[in-house]
Amino acid sequence: MPDNDDLEHVFRLAASRALDFRKSLSSRPQRPEMSYDDMRHAFEAPLPEAGQSAADVIEQLADIAEPGLGVMAGPRFFGWVIGASHPVGVAADWLTSAWGQNTGSHLATPSAAVVEETASRWLLELLDLPRECSVGFVTGASVANFVGLAAARHRTLSQLDWDVEGHGLFGAPTVNVVVGDDAHTTVFSALKYLGFGYERVHRVETDAAGRIVPSAFQAVLDNIDGPIIAIAQAGQISTGAFDPFDDLADRTHDRDGWLHVDCAFGLWARACPDRAHLTAGLDKADSWAVDGHKWLQTPYDSGFAIVRDRDAHSRAMTTDASYLPQITEGQRNPSHFVPELSRRARGFATWAMIRHLGRTGVADMVSRHCRIARNMAARLAEESGIEILNQVELNQVILRFGESDELTQAVIDQVQEDGTCLVAGAKWRDNWVMRISVISWPTTDEDGDISADTIAKIWRGIDTP
Numbered sequence: 295m296p297d298n299d300d301l302e303h304v305f306r307l308a309a310s311r312a313l314d315f316r317k318s319l320s321s322r323p324q325r326p327e328m329s330y331d332d333m334r335h336a337f338e339a340p341l342p343e344a345g346q347s348a349a350d351v352i353e354q355l356a357d358i359a360e361p362g363l364g365v366m367a368g369p370r371f372f373g374w375v376i377g378a379s380h381p382v383g384v385a386a387d388w389l390t391s392a393w394g395q396n397t398g399s400h401l402a403t404p405s406a407a408v409v410e411e412t413a414s415r416w417l418l419e420l421l422d423l424p425r426e427c428s429v430g431f432v433t434g435a436s437v438a439n440f441v442g443l444a445a446a447r448h449r450t451l452s453q454l455d456w457d458v459e460g461h462g463l464f465g466a467p468t469v470n471v472v473v474g475d476d477a478h479t480t481v482f483s484a485l486k487y488l489g490f491g492y493e494r495v496h497r498v499e500t501d502a503a504g505r506i507v508p509s510a511f512q513a514v515l516d517n518i519d520g521p522i523i524a525i526a527q528a529g530q531i532s533t534g535a536f537d538p539f540d541d542l543a544d545r546t547h548d549r550d551g552w553l554h555v556d557c558a559f560g561l562w563a564r565a566c567p568d569r570a571h572l573t574a575g576l577d578k579a580d581s582w583a584v585d586g587h588k589w590l591q592t593p594y595d596s597g598f599a600i601v602r603d604r605d606a607h608s609r610a611m612t613t614d615a616s617y618l619p620q621i622t623e624g625q626r627n628p629s630h631f632v633p634e635l636s637r638r639a640r641g642f643a644t645w646a647m648i649r650h651l652g653r654t655g656v657a658d659m660v661s662r663h664c665r666i667a668r669n670m671a672a673r674l675a676e677e678s679g680i681e682i683l684n685q686v687e688l689n690q691v692i693l694r695f696g697e698s699d700e701l702t703q704a705v706i707d708q709v710q711e712d713g714t715c716l717v718a719g720a721k722w723r724d725n726w727v728m729r730i731s732v733i734s735w736p737t738t739d740e741d742g743d744i745s746a747d748t749i750a751k752i753w754r755g756i757d758t759p
C-alpha cells in the first residue's frame with residue numbers, strides 16, 4: 295500500500311501534468327498531434343510482469359497519451375456539439391474520484407446522494423422545467439434518451455395492464471413510436487435497446503431546418519391505433535433547429551400519448567433569456583434528455599434524464615436486492631433513476647458548475663456562443679463561393695464551399711491541418727457540409743473572428759476547377 299508521501303507525490307504529479315496540458319490548449323494546434331495509427335505504436339507494449347511505482351506510471355501515461363489527445367477543451371474547437379470540461383468541473387471530478395464514492399445507495403454515501411437532490415432542483419429551476427420532475431444522473435444524452443423512453447414504455451404499457459419490466463415485450467400490446475426524420479442517432483439506439491426496434495417506428499417528415507412538420511405529425515397520428523410515444527428534438531445537431539413543442543405536445547396529449555424530447559444541448563437555450571423563446575412549450579413534454587458535458591461544461595461523462603412522472607421513472611429503473619437499503623417516504627436513492635448500480639458521483643461536478651456559473655453565468659455563456667456563431671456565419675457569408683445553409687438562431691453553422699462536396703471536404707481537411715481551429719464535416723440533405731459548433735466555455739469573440747478568417751483564407755487559397 296502506498297504511504298502518504300507516495301500519495302502526495304502521485305496526486306501532485308497528476309495535477310502538475312494536467313496544468314501543463316491545460317495551459318498549452320490555446321496555443322497548440324486544435325487537433326491531436328499524433329494520429330490513431332501513431333498512437334497504436336506509442337501504446338504498444340507487452341503485459342507488464344512486475345509492477346511500477348505510482349509516480350512513474352502516471353508520468354509514463356501522460357508522456358505517451360498527450361500527443362494523441364484531442365484538443366476538445368481548447369478555445370477554437372468547433373468540431374462537434376460538445377463542451378470543454380471546465381476547470382471547476384474537472385476539480386470537482388478529481389475530488390469525486392479521490393473520494394471514491396459508489397453512488398448506488400443513499401445511505402452509504404449521503405453526500406453523493408443529497409448533492410444530486412440539490413443539483414436536480416437547481417437544474418429544474420435553471421431550465422424552467424416542471425419542479426416535480428425526477429432527475430437521473432447518467433453518462434450523457436444517449437443514456438438519458440434510453441431512460442426517458444424506458445419511463446415512457448413503463449407508463450404506456452402499465453396503463454394497458456401490461457408489466458413490461460416483468461414480462462418484456464413478447465405478447466405485449468403494440469406501442470407506436472413516432473419520431474422526426476432528423477432525430478439524433480442515439481434516439482434510434484435507445485429504441486433498439488428498449489426492444490421497440492429502430493425501424494419499427496413511424497417517421498415524420500421534417501422541414502428544411504430539420505423541424506417536425508405539424509401537419510405531417512398529425513397525419514401520422516391519424517393513421518395510428520393504440521398508444522403513442524412521440525419523440526421531438528431541441529437543437530438539431532447540424533442546424534440547431536427546435537421542433538414546435540407546444541403544438542406537438544398538444545397533439546400527443548390529445549391522444550393520451552407521451553412526448554419525450556431529446557434536448558442534449560438545445561435545452562440550455564431555455565436558461566438564456568435571449569434564446570429561451572426557441573424552447574416555447576418544451577415544458578409541456580413528459581421527459582427530457584440533456585447533457586451536462588455539453589453546454590454546462592462538466593467533464594465527461596454527465597447527462598440528465600428528466601421525467602415528469604417520477605413513479606414511471608423509478609419503476610423503469612430501480613434495482614433491488616436484500617443488501618441494498620430500502621427507501622422510506624421522502625427519500626431518494628440515486629440508483630432508482632439510472633440503469634447502473636455502481637457509478638461515479640456525478641452530482642458533485644454538476645453542483646460545482648452550476649454553483650460556479652450561477653444562472654447569469656449560464657445565460658451569458660449561451661448568449662455569447664450564439665453571438666459568436668452568428669458573427670462567424672456573417673463573416674464567412676461575405677466570401678464568394680461560401681454558402682451558409684442554415685438560419686443561425688443558436689450555436690450551429692453549416693456551410694458549403696463552391697459547387698462540390700469534394701471542395702467542402704478539401705477546406706475541412708486544410709483547416710484541420712492548419713490547426714488554428716477545428717471543424718468537421720457532415721452530410722446535410724444532399725450535401726456534404728462543414729459544421730461549426732460554438733459551445734466551449736473558453737471561446738471568445740476574438741477566437742470566432744480568428745477562426746472565421748482562417749477558414750476564409752484557406753478557402754481563397756483552394757484551387758477551384
Ligand SMILES: *Cc1c(COP(=O)(O)O)cnc(C)c1O
Binds near residue numbers: 375478481529557597
Ligand atoms: C450529443 C447529442 C446526443 C448524444 O449525447 P451523448 O452525450 O453523446 O450521449 C443526443 N442527441 C443530441 C441532439 C445530441 O446533440
